[in-house]
Amino acid sequence: MTDSARLVIATRRSELALWQANHVAALLRELHDGLEVELLPLVTQGDRVLDRPLAQIGGKGLFLKELETALLDGRADLAVHSMKDVPVVETEGLPVDTVLQRANPFDGLLGRTADRLAGLASGARVGTSSLRRQCQLRALRPDLEIADLRGNINTRIGRLDAGDYDAIVLACAGLERLGLQQRVTEVLAAPDWLPAPTQGTIGVQRRADDGSAARLLAPLQHPETAAVTRVERTIARRLEGSCQVPLAVFARFEGDHLAVDALVGSPDGRRVLRCTASGAPSDADRVASEVAGDLLDQGAREIISALSESAAH
Incomplete structure (x- = not known):
């Protein structure tokens, strides 16, 4: 930063991304x-290509590239992201090392023809492009039709309301941030349904050599969220987590213990591997390693390899 009294935050242009960036800006002010804080809204490749699943066009990192470029060329001092969109291998020199307190981590079912997943008729059409959600939907309800659905939150809800789908699945946190929580007809919660790693968490990225930005961001860091974020991302990294692998991880503190649930599955839902572990917060790295190792031992490596081969072709 050349001027410590002014910050520029790079953000995507979606309504949710702008809410998150404005939230960080308000907290900093x-x-x-x-301190003057202004936004630099940008359109990312992930926002432009909406006719194909993320797994087919390069993954979640497509939501970051343009924002990271703005950091590197000095147009922006910070970038605000949904942590679940941040690849587990971060860009060198651009750490995402500040996380705000986690919001609701779970998914929500928005039902049109039934309020609950169990109540949907056989053959009902459910919209989502997430392989993680597709895997869990097919494992729980193999009789449903799972159809791709991309776009921002309002676009997806609009297609539900237009009758294109009988239900859709969205992250509760995004709906709550936009005041749309009343659209959730069922919260899909652990342990039966697991979220994406770090779902519900806002992360702030900066240049590694920008000490001024680091000092300004320091009060925003939420230690408990930072701890579970590290655990979830460590597991995802060990399991080569990306949108090409149906992977779910949920870490949380229960009293004085850290508890973790995780799963890896095949997109068709026919094979779902699960692991649960717990330990003292000081053993977080051991717990993360234990969970990833257990899933690999159960057969996650074969699932991941098969998906990688399929993606290559």
Whole structure:
């Protein structure tokens, strides 16, 4: 930063991304008297290509490239992301090392013809492009038709309301941030249904050599969220987590213990591997390693390899 009294935040242009960036901006202004914060809204490749699943066009990193370019060329000082969109191998020199307190981590079913997943008629059409959600839907209800659905939250809800789908699945956190939580007809919660790693968490990215930005961001860091974020991303990294692998991880503190549930499955839902582990917070790295190792021992390596081969062709 050349001017510590002014910050520019790069953000995607979607309504949810702008809400998140404005939220971070408001917190920074409140914490630092006289600090000017402005947004730099950008359109990413992930926003442009909406006719194909993310797994086919390069993955979640497509939501970051343009924002990272703005950081590198000095147009922006910070970038705000949904942590679940941040690849587990971060871009060198651009750490995402500040995370806000986690919001609702779970998915929500938005039902049109039935309020609950169990109540949907056989053959009902459910919209989602997430392989993780597709895997769990097919494992629980193999009789449903799972159809691709991309676009921003309002676009997806609009297609539900237009009758294109009997139900759709979206992240509760995004709906709550936009005041749309009343559209959720059923919360799909652990342990029966697991979220994406770090779902519900906002992360802030900066240049590694920008000490001024690091100091301004320091009060935003939420230690408990940072701890579970590290665990979930460690497991995802060990399992080569990307949108090409149906992977779900949920870590949380239960009293004085860290508890973790995770799964890896095949997109058709016919094979779902699960692991549960717990330990003291000081053993977080061991717990993460234990979960990833157990899933690999159960056969996750074969699932991941098969999906990688399929993607290559």
